[in-house]
Amino acid sequence: MTLLETIGVTLPIVQAPMAGVSTPELAAAVCNAGALGSISVAATTTDGARGMIEDARKHTAKPFNVNVFAHTPTPRDPEREIAWLASLAPLFERFGAEPPLVLRPIYKSFVEDDAMLAMLLELRPAVVSFHFGLPGSGKVSALKAAGCTLIATATNLAEGLAAKRAGMDAIVAQGWEAGGHRGIFHPDAPDDRLGTMALTRLLALRSGLPVIAAGGIMDGQGIRAVLDLGAIAAQLGTAFIACPESSADEAYRQALAGPGAAHTLITEAISGRPARSLPNRFTQWGGKVGLPHPGYPMTYDAGKALIAAAKAAGEDGYAAQWAGQGAMLSRAMPAADLVRILSHELAQVENSVS
Known part of the structure; x- marks a missing residue:
């Protein structure tokens, strides 16, 4: 057992x-x-x-x-935090918003x-x-x-x-x-x-x-x-x-079913810790920013603020859309049905081997 x-x-x-x-x-x-x-x-x-x-x-x-x-x-680094917020400022401005004045360790x-x-x-x-x-x-x-x-x-x-x-x-x-x-x-x-x-x-x-x-x-x-x-x-x-x-929103679900599912990548720019994501405008920005982030979860405080500002302006390309390398194999169905299908597929493999 x-x-x-x-x-x-x-x-x-x-x-x-x-x-x-x-x-x-x-x-x-x-x-x-x-x-x-x-x-x-x-x-x-x-x-x-x-x-x-x-x-x-x-x-x-x-x-x-x-x-x-x-x-x-993570130890606080005020200089990094200020520089990070300054680098994000043009993105916030694009959505008619301002970055946070200070960053907080939002997760205890x-x-x-x-x-x-x-x-x-x-x-x-x-x-x-x-x-x-x-x-x-x-x-x-x-x-x-x-x-x-x-x-x-x-x-x-x-x-x-x-x-x-x-x-x-x-x-x-x-x-x-x-x-x-x-x-x-x-x-x-x-x-x-x-x-x-x-x-x-x-x-x-x-x-x-x-x-x-x-x-x-x-x-x-x-x-x-x-x-x-x-x-x-x-x-x-x-x-x-x-x-x-x-609780994935419609934009997340559409991105998961889209071509980006074939190209997941690791980014630290959204949260301050490495995480595998569907590619979007946020991960693209993160690949070019060229600055050390202020660590986790302070970076996520800034990331969440940007995500909210972008979403309020109708832009979903700055969301945290986590997904693994098997994303292309995703199937949309109720969870209980998915578990039953997974169990059936497992049983089929076991039967074919035996």
Whole structure:
């Protein structure tokens, strides 16, 4: 019996906790279909997180994953922040707006958020997962004592071994192909950019933890491939963006179905951390700006302000449209139907092999 089966998940499928895209309705639909649904509370307050968890529980009695960001807070650099805002000023002017006067660390890391911990200990979600790093031993011990299964993202073996030492129950092997933010612990350190296949096999053999593979997986054949490499499940994010239960707006959905899906790229210009995105005007600007950004999440404060200004002016080309390298294989359908199709495709592959 795999780790997920012990908590009541019958299919080796995990819906990625996509901050800003995954919703309680999406997570619940995935859970009710037999997979593990996820919500991310990293971009909200403790009260907002409580509301999301309670909302998900209104729609499902199944276990689901609650994701938080565990990044090391970035030191402030006023000179970089001022220069970054100045570089963005012409874009804001184009949309009849002004950039923020100052930048703020808009997302509080779980490593310093005791209020979020207290709320999780009270509500006790079945699974809690961490992105960008690991919380301290006190938080880990408290969550485990509350009965939570703990999962961390790893992009290399060193991070996987650190997750093992920290007391994680499983790791998400996030390959370079994955959409959204890289889970790399130290964004300024060299990134080996390991692909999903190589990373999954490496962690399955050497981390000492159950592995959930992520990155570029869009169908049952992809799920079967990572299971054959030793993973206990596959995590899919981009595959669920086009589901009606996600909060992706119409422009995002059209971009996902457009030619840009064949050309996803990594950018730091939107948030201050490397993230795989559909190409658009924001990523194009980021490739030319030629300035060091002020770090995460201060860069995202500026990015969100620009996105809002552009959208208010009817321009959708400055949105954060995260997507992985498998984006061209996206299918628009209700989440429960997608889970059933993925399960059917997986079964077909297994039957053909047997």
